[in-house]
Amino acid sequence: xxxxxxxxxxxxxxxxxxxxxxxxxxxxxxxxxxxxxxxxxxxxxxxxxxxxxxxxxxxxxxxxxxxxxxxxxxxxx
Amino acid sequence: xxxxxxxxxxxxxxxxxxxxxxxxxxxxxxxxxxxxxxxxxxxxxxxxxxxxxxxxxxxxxxxxxxxxxxxxxxxxxxxxxxxxxxxxxxxxxxxxxxxxxxxxxxxxxxxxxxxxxxxxxxxxxxxxxxxxxxxxxxxxxxxxxxxxxxxxxxxxxxxxxxxxxxxxxxxxxxxxx
Numbered sequence: 001x002x003x004x005x006x007x008x009x010x011x012x013x014x015x016x017x018x019x020x021x022x023x024x025x026x027x028x029x030x031x032x033x034x035x036x037x038x039x040x041x042x043x044x045x046x047x048x049x050x051x052x053x054x055x056x057x058x059x060x061x062x063x064x065x066x067x068x069x070x071x072x073x074x075x076x077x
Numbered sequence: 078x079x080x081x082x083x084x085x086x087x088x089x090x091x092x093x094x095x096x097x098x099x100x101x102x103x104x105x106x107x108x109x110x111x112x113x114x115x116x117x118x119x120x121x122x123x124x125x126x127x128x129x130x131x132x133x134x135x136x137x138x139x140x141x142x143x144x145x146x147x148x149x150x151x152x153x154x155x156x157x158x159x160x161x162x163x164x165x166x167x168x169x170x171x172x173x174x175x176x177x178x179x180x181x182x183x184x185x186x187x188x189x190x191x192x193x194x195x196x197x198x199x200x201x202x203x204x205x206x207x208x209x210x211x212x213x214x215x216x217x218x219x220x221x222x223x224x225x226x227x228x229x230x231x232x233x234x235x236x237x238x239x240x241x242x243x244x245x246x247x248x249x250x251x252x253x254x
Contacts, residue, residue: 002185010185012150014121014138020129021136022121023162029237033245043124046147048185050124062245 001028003038003051011042015052027056035060100177100191107181111188114196115141115149115175117168123148132169139165141175141188151175153189154204158228159211161190164204172196177204 001022003011014022022028037058043050100110120140122128132139139162141149154161165173176192190204211227212219223230242248 004183008183010183012120012138012185014124020121020127020133022138023136023160024233026233029233045124046149048148048150050120052121052125065246 001032003036009049011049011051013051013053015040017053017055031056031059033062033064035063103178103189105178105180105182105189107179107186109179110177111179112174112176113141113143114172115143116172117165117170118142118148119169120148120150132166135162135166138162139169141165141173149186149188151188151190153187154207155191156205156207156227159207161204163207163210164190164193164202168193168195173199176201 001013003013005011013028014020016022016025016027019025019027036056038051038053039055039057040051040053043052100112102108102110117132118140119128119132120138122132122137123140123142129137138150138152138160140151143149151161151165153159154164172195173193174196175188175190177188177190179186179188192201192203194201208224208227209219211231212221212224215223215227215230215232217223217230228234239248242250243252244250
């Protein structure tokens with residue numbers, strides 16, 4: 001799973017709330033598509049930014065109700 | 078006669094079977110078909126030094142480090158909506174030949190694995206072992222329709238849809254017709 005911030009930066013999430021299980025993690029499933037505020041550490045390597053999340057500070061739920069802003073993904077611009 | 082032979086040769090090329098382990102295009106954004114040798118690593122271990130045995134035993138996202146030392150995250154296999162951890166776990170710490178697609182969107186490049194083998198000359202595997210594992214876990218045949226559309230039959234996904242609905246907005250909110 002990734003997080004897209006307001007500046008368009010993608011962060012690849014590798015750990016969440018102390019849990020390094022990043023494969024089908026229930027916490028990750030619960031916040032998918034939500035707008036969240038998180039606290040953690042970012043690691044940049046070879047042009048990709050990875051994130052270990054210590055804490056989900058705020059979860060606003062789904063705030064973007066349509067896909068209009070993004071178009072068809074990932075098979076179209 | 079010469080013309081006939083030329084046409085026949087062209088047709089033979091057109092219908093020549095492709096190598097079974099050659100990656101196929103998925104028409105992804107910024108797509109590049111590639112094959113390269115690289116070491117299978119646990120991404121979190123590579124970045125933080127937190128390194129459990131066997132790359133996390135299937136619980137962590139895996140990646141590849143190529144000959145130039147570049148870390149390449151692998152988030153996709155050849156099964157719809159499934160990741161690549163099951164496909165790479167057997168090769169933790171080993172060097173493999175990976176065949177698949179790079180795709181770049183929003184400045185981030187990831188790798189989708191379609192075929193893999195232990196380098197330099199192991200037997201090629203199609204990266205669809207996820208389906209076999211899912212079928213075993215859920216007590217169905219790997220060739221069953223339930224397994225082929227695993228994402229419609231996975232109990233975790235079904236529970237989430239029952240709780241939040243298909244759109245995630247509540248069970249009573251349905252997609253527009």
